[in-house]
Amino acid sequence: QVQLVESGGGLVQAGGSLRLSCAASGSIRSLNAMGWHRQAPGKQRELVASITTDGATNFDGSVQGRFTISRDSAKNTAYLQMNSLKPEDTAVYYCFVYTLSGGPFWGQGTQVTVSS
Numbered sequence: 001q002v003q004l005v006e007s008g009g010g011l012v013q014a015g016g017s018l019r020l021s022c023a024a025s026g027s028i029r030s031l032n033a034m035g036w037h038r039q040a041p042g043k044q045r046e047l048v049a050s051i052t053t054d055g056a057t058n059f060d061g062s063v064q065g066r067f068t069i070s071r072d073s074a075k076n077t078a079y080l081q082m083n084s085l086k087p088e089d090t091a092v093y094y095c096f097v098y099t100l101s102g103g104p105f106w107g108q109g110t111q112v113t114v115s116s
Contacts, residue, residue, distance in 0.1 A: 002026045002105040006095045009110030012085055016114070020080040022095030022107055030100040034071055034078040038091035038112075048093065049080060063089070085114045 008020040024031060035050030035058075049059045049069040057069050063082075071078040078095065095107035 002028065002031070002097055002099060002103070004095050004097060004105060004107035006093070006107040006110045008080075009093060009112045011113045011115065014085060014087055014114055014116050016085050017081070017083045018085065018112060019082065020093055020095070020110060020112075022078045022080075022097075024076040024078075024097055027099060028076045031076065032098040032100055032103070034095070034097045035069065036080050036093050036095055038089075038093045040088075040091040043091075045094070051078060082112070085112075087114045087116045090114050 002024055003026045005023045008018060010018060012018055033050050033052045036048045037045045038048050039045040047060055048063055049067055051057050051069045051071050066084045068081045090113050092109045093112050094109045096104040098104050
């Protein structure tokens, strides 16, 4: 089992920045890809960004060029740097991780609100 603790959400004006963190604990020796999904009110959950253990990244087209994702393997933590935020980025952001034996495991979610 893997436990994830998220932090870093909040309220920001359009054009501002936030950084989300996702720290993993538990069966961390087998961590694989990490990333975030988000879910806005009345919408389906969607993949925002992911990163593999090799550092390969993947982004949804709506955040490409504005968001970056990174991970610190020594700290078992992933980071999502969100720049040039837009009101349409408002959502609950959920961190996830896959392990070599399964997943995904989910964080508790953190609210990101972007005001216009």
